[in-house]
Every structure is written in C-alpha cells, then in structure tokens.
Amino acid sequence: MKKIALALGALAAFALVAVAIAWPREDFIPATSPAAWAATPDNIARGAYLARAGDCVACHTARGGAEYAGGRALDTPFGRLYGPNLTPDADTGIGNWSADDFWNALHNGKSRDGRLLYPAFPYTNYTKVSRTDSDALFAYLRSLPAQRQPNRPHELDFPYDQQLLLAGWRLLYFKPATFTPQPARGLAWNRGAYLVEGLGHCSACHSTRNRLGATGDTLSGGLIPTIGWYAPSLTASGEAGLGDWDQEHIVALLSTGISPRGSATGPMAEVVARSLQHLTQADVGAMATYLKSLPSTETKASDGGERAGEQLLAEGRRLYGSYCVDCHGADGKGKTPAYPPLAGNRAVTLTPAVNAIRIVLNGGFPPATAGNPRPYGMPPYSHELNDAQVAAVLTYVRASWGNAAPPVSVPDVNRYRSVPLD
Known part of the structure; x- marks a missing residue:
C-alpha cells in the first residue's frame, strides 16, 4: 500500500509539473484607458447591447430572481453548476472586481481569486471578445442595482470538481485567442x-x-x-x-x-x-x-435508407388527418406565419428525431417578439397520443411531401417522454 501511495504521489507531482511547463500563458490586452469602462451613458448603453448579444441574462438569472443576480442551475453530464452573481454587490457579486479582473474571466477563463472557471461559462468563445467590448460590458454590469445574493456552490461529481483536472482539460482544449478579421x-x-x-x-x-x-x-x-x-x-x-x-x-x-x-x-x-x-x-x-x-460538413440529416411499412404509414396518415391537417395542411405546407411548414422542415427530418418528438409530446411555442408579438403555439399531445401513435404520425410526416427521413421508433418516443422540459 505504501508503494502504491508513493506511486500515486509521484504521478500527481509529475502531472503538476507537466501542467506548469505546458500551461498556455495568460494573454493580457490592456484597456485603452480608464474611460473605456467609465460609467458614461454611451459605455452603459453599449454594454447593455453586448450583454443582450451574449445572452448573459439567461445563465445568470434564476427563475423568478433578480436579473444577473445568479443562481440559475446549469445541468451537465458532470454535475450541476450555478450561474454566479454579476451585479455590483461587493460581497456576493463583482463589486470588488476591476475591469482587468473581468477581462481575465472572459479572455482567460480565470476568476478574480485565480480559480479556474468551468467552461459551462463559455470562455472558450468569449476569449475572442475584444478588450473594448469587455470594458463596455463591465461598465454596464457595474451600473446594475446591487443584489446581495450569495453564489451557490457547484455540485459536481468527483473528480470533475478538482481544479487539477480542470487544468488538464484546459491544457487539451483551451488557448486564449483574439478575433482576427479577414x-x-x-x-x-x-x-x-x-x-x-x-x-x-x-x-x-x-x-x-x-x-x-x-x-x-x-x-x-x-x-x-x-x-x-x-x-x-x-x-x-x-x-x-x-x-x-x-x-x-x-x-x-x-x-x-x-x-x-x-x-x-x-x-x-x-x-x-x-x-x-x-x-x-x-x-x-x-x-x-x-x-x-460556412462550408458543408458531414450531415446528420436523414439518408432515407430505412423505410417505414405501409401499415405504419397508413396509421400515421390517419392520425395526421385527425390532429394535424387543419393547421399544417394536407400538403404539409402550413400557413405562414401562424403554422410552420412540415414539408422540407429540418426540425422534423433531422436524425435523431428528438426535436420533433418533444414538440409533439410537449407542444411547440415560438417566442413572443417585437416582430411576432402574438405567436401561435402548437398544443401538447402527450396526454392524447401514446408512444406508438406519436411514432406513427411522425414517421408519416418524415416520409411525406418530399421528406425522406427514417421512421421514428416507439422506444425513441418513450425515451424523450420523460425528459424534463428544461
């Protein structure tokens, strides 16, 4: 046992040395001047726009909570993380952060205290954000009402909660970068x-x-x-x-x-x-x-290789006539903008068919936007159609009007019937 402990200790020491040697050095780009993050109307307005572009509010706002005060759960295969408080509260938010600290988080994926951040915070993308935009974002966040809301600790499984393992991940998959125009x-x-x-x-x-x-x-x-x-x-x-x-x-x-x-x-x-x-x-x-x-890449769309049986298609056609035809039409062309087309719609022809399955089971609801303030939604059918019926109607839709997608199986429907909506 002693030899095993010594071997493990030596391995850990070797890993630390390897990380220290090969670790990508932090990339630091200074601000143009303190005016870049000053609380001016122009900086705050620009930062607010950039925060919208980055959809920052989504991960940093708990359901029913104050905006940017953190607490929203982000489930991953490695455990649950919680979005931190981005309001300027000195104790629980970023009130004591500097513009350099904020830039370091976006660009290098490191917190103010030197902790490595988990890539659920997408610094692998944010590393390309310019220093000027980072400073404007910082000015905007510092202008928000301070919310005293302590950050919830992450709930990650071992060994994913270890900073050493995260350091190794970064060594493999992350390098600070800047956007290079063409x-x-x-x-x-x-x-x-x-x-x-x-x-x-x-x-x-x-x-x-x-x-x-x-x-x-x-x-x-x-x-x-x-x-x-x-x-x-x-x-x-x-x-x-x-x-x-x-x-x-x-x-x-x-x-x-x-x-x-x-x-x-x-x-x-x-x-x-x-x-x-x-x-x-x-x-x-x-x-x-x-x-x-963007160039073409290997597609995951259907290849039409597997064909549905006539009996299954006939059942799907019958169900379509009972539940779908009034909105989507006998020709599958829908009625834009209220009812989307099903003919040539990649949402119904993709493989895996998870999106189409979930929409039939749970309904489909476009967002209310300035350009479409009163959206039409599709009702859920999980309470009316069993797994076999959902599979049949989707198989029919995926094989009609020029669509050529593989059949949907009953186990596929059953698998996603129990998946949480969020």
Whole structure:
C-alpha cells in the first residue's frame, strides 16, 4: 500500500509539473484607458447591447430572481453548476472586481481569486471578445442595482470538481485567442463571424461535444447534453444545415422566431426572445451572412435508407388527418406565419428525431417578439397520443411531401417522454 501511495504521489507531482511547463500563458490586452469602462451613458448603453448579444441574462438569472443576480442551475453530464452573481454587490457579486479582473474571466477563463472557471461559462468563445467590448460590458454590469445574493456552490461529481483536472482539460482544449478579421471577406462577414464565434457562443450548443465536454467548434450540430434537444447544423450541409435557406429567412428566424422555413422552439426560442430579437438588423444580417458562408460538413440529416411499412404509414396518415391537417395542411405546407411548414422542415427530418418528438409530446411555442408579438403555439399531445401513435404520425410526416427521413421508433418516443422540459 505504501508503494502504491508513493506511486500515486509521484504521478500527481509529475502531472503538476507537466501542467506548469505546458500551461498556455495568460494573454493580457490592456484597456485603452480608464474611460473605456467609465460609467458614461454611451459605455452603459453599449454594454447593455453586448450583454443582450451574449445572452448573459439567461445563465445568470434564476427563475423568478433578480436579473444577473445568479443562481440559475446549469445541468451537465458532470454535475450541476450555478450561474454566479454579476451585479455590483461587493460581497456576493463583482463589486470588488476591476475591469482587468473581468477581462481575465472572459479572455482567460480565470476568476478574480485565480480559480479556474468551468467552461459551462463559455470562455472558450468569449476569449475572442475584444478588450473594448469587455470594458463596455463591465461598465454596464457595474451600473446594475446591487443584489446581495450569495453564489451557490457547484455540485459536481468527483473528480470533475478538482481544479487539477480542470487544468488538464484546459491544457487539451483551451488557448486564449483574439478575433482576427479577414479584410477580404468584407465588414458584414467579419461582424457576423465575431458575433457567432465570440459573444454569441453558438458553438456551445450547435457543435458535438466529446466525452470530456469539449466541442469541435464546427457548428455542424449536436445533441445538447442533459436537456434532450438537438441543436441543428448551422453550416451549409444539405437538409440539416442552412445551405439552401434564403438569407432573409435566416434573419427572420433569428430576429422574430418565425420564418417560412420553420419556427424557433425549445431552447432556441429563449435565445431569440432574450437575446437575438434585440440586435440590430445589421448585426443579425451579418450573422446570417457569416452562417451562409460556412462550408458543408458531414450531415446528420436523414439518408432515407430505412423505410417505414405501409401499415405504419397508413396509421400515421390517419392520425395526421385527425390532429394535424387543419393547421399544417394536407400538403404539409402550413400557413405562414401562424403554422410552420412540415414539408422540407429540418426540425422534423433531422436524425435523431428528438426535436420533433418533444414538440409533439410537449407542444411547440415560438417566442413572443417585437416582430411576432402574438405567436401561435402548437398544443401538447402527450396526454392524447401514446408512444406508438406519436411514432406513427411522425414517421408519416418524415416520409411525406418530399421528406425522406427514417421512421421514428416507439422506444425513441418513450425515451424523450420523460425528459424534463428544461
């Protein structure tokens, strides 16, 4: 036992030395001047806009709590984390932070006390935020009413609660960076890239994660851990991506939550409601320009290889006629903007079919936005349709009007019937 203890101790010491040697040095960019984070109306207004662009309020506001006072639970495969208090309370918030401290958190993923931050706070994206924008964000957060609300400690499983393990993760998957414009691409493309890759942190949901929680940052789509929604590809990948979308339809979806190609539901509805609808049309258009330019990646859309039986399709057709046809039409084209089309709608043809299953079971509700203040919602059918019926109607929809997606199985429906809504 003594030899084992000595060996483990030597291994731990070696790991610490290896991390110290190979650790990426902090990248520090100074502020232009103290005026950059001064509490001026211009700085505060700019910071408020940037906070909207980053959807900061979503993770730093508990349900029913004061904005930015923290406490919202973020479930991960490694345990539960809680968004911290970002109000200027001296004891529980960032009242004693400096602009440099705040920049260090965004850019280097380190707290004021030197603690390494968990990447549920997406500093892997925020590292590309400019120092000027960081200072404006800091000015805005310092202008908020101070809320005395202690931060809840994270509830992570061992060994994921160990800073040494997090240091190793950062060594593998994180390096401080800055956004490098590509002048040949034009102003709109560069602005869109900055927002999508940086503040918008789109890859946090729209990229596949490995077993250690790191993303490939490809925007090629992925299942969002623990909440059971699939974030579709944002690349030009066929049915699964945005390649054949008109740019104005992307802009409409991002800014209003609805478009002729589909509606934002689930987690994306919250992003549109709390963040994207508040951006300027120029910025949303820039994001669409950048997304339209992304190269195709391997698609997870259906390949039509598996075919449903005639009996299953007949049952699905019958159920569609009873529950769906009045809104979505016999031709699956829907009635824009109230009822989205099902023909050619990637939300119903994606594989896995998790989004379509959850919408049938729990309903589909686009956000209320300035551009669509009275959205039409789809009622839930979990209380009316059993697993076999949900599978049948979705199989029919996924095989009709030019759609060519594989059948939905009863176990698939059952798996997501019990997944929490949030």
